[in-house]
Amino acid sequence: MTGIGIDLTGYGTPWAFVLALAIVALPSICIAALGSAIPATGGTYTYVRDLLGHKTSFVYLALLVAGQLVLANYAIGFAEYAVALVSDINITMVAALMMVFSFVINLFGIQVAARFQSVMVVSLIISLVLFVVYGMVKVDHFEFYTQPEKILPNGIPGFIAAAYILRFSMIGSEFVSELGGDVKNPGRLIPLVMLTSLIMVTLLYIAISIVATGALNLEEVKGETLALVAESIFPPAVYIFFIAGGVMLALLTSLNSIFAWCTKGIYTATKDGWLPEKLAVVNRFGTPWIFLSLFFLVGIFPIISGMTMKYIAILGNAVGIIFGIIPVVALYNLKQRKPEAYAAAKFKLSPFNNKAFPVIAVIVYSYGIYMSLDFIGQTGVFSLMVYTALAIGYALWRESYVLEISKSKKQSSR
Helix, strand or coil, X not given: CHHHHHHHHHHHHHHHHHHHHHHHHHHXXXXXXHHHHCCCECHHHHHHHHHHCHHHXXXXXXXXXHHHXXXXXXHHHHHHHHHHHCCCCCHHHHHHHHHHHHHHHHHCCHHHHHHHHHHHHHHHHHHHHHHHHHHHCCCCCHHHHHCHXXXXXXXXXXXXXXXXXXXXXXXXXHHHHHEHHHCCCHHHHHHHHXXXXXXXXHHHHHHXXXXXXXXXXXXXXXXXXXXXXXXXXXXXXXXXHHHHHHHHHHHHHHHHHHHHHCHHHHHHHHHCCCCCHHHHCCCCCCCCHHHHHHHHHHHHHHHHHCCCHHHHHHHHHHHHHHHHHHHHHHHHHHHHHCHHHHHHCCCCCCHHHHHHHHHHHHHHHHHHHHHHHHXXXXXXXXXXXXHHHHHHHHHHHHHHHHHHHXXXXXXXXX
């Protein structure tokens, strides 16, 4: 995403990451408060279900599934960086293979995926820190980052557009809440991990974007990957380690982590009655393999259909903003509908902020949706509207059955 940000706002990219942090922080705080009060597997789905209602929860889940088109971006990005090491590879084939690889890893369950993730993250952090250390000495014109004409080459609209795009690279912490049932002491750890990781990642990304914009001529790096800059600042051996052990692993860890959490909500929804029970079958590792296969198909479709990374990013970002705002709105009702959980939460907002934060987040994210419409185009907007209408229609048709199951569960628990 850094190259796309540079294309939109030049030397303003580090500042766009700061604005992106502000955009992401508001809903993240809301999700952290919900995760602390009512942690559960399939977290965001359960928040919407319990605080906004059954129909809304299904529509949210349907949009979340569609939003995972962005899985393709990580796989395509991995393949594009692989070209920097082996120039004659087939990008589509490598991207598809990475989708298959992450899918297979996650078939073996959350613990295997988590161990795999931990090993990759260590190498990833070392590589990105090396990029900053080697690259900062190549940056000659730090004054460019304070000159309005340099940081706003396309005006304020271009700067804001860059921030919304860069937000896409910072939203991973929100989905820690999906694993609430798999985490020890989730009421404390979910908000702690979400908020500290978000701040640390943003600081690292700001430093990386300074190197990316300052180590070479700006026109050379617009829309390009970090490989171009890395080749100019690293010795050959370090360059290979950075590409293979850094940015390629960054993309693979993102791909792996989405596969790790993405089935949680739809599995819980199926247990609630929204889908046939037989679809929730799990393998011997506890993985709901049918749902994992569904997300695999959603993710590989843009690859085999030839969508560009930029289009996938903006389309996925727009859908992500729409479905992402729904659980944030759920916070508005937390204190009223779950007073005991609110009182016992280790991380909570004041009653006023419980209301104010969701309202402000809706305003901020609505602007992000508006800014995406032109690029998505009429066909994309129409397709999204039809898809949403079908989800609403299905929710209206299926709701009575879901309510019967919910009533039966409540009676059994008594």
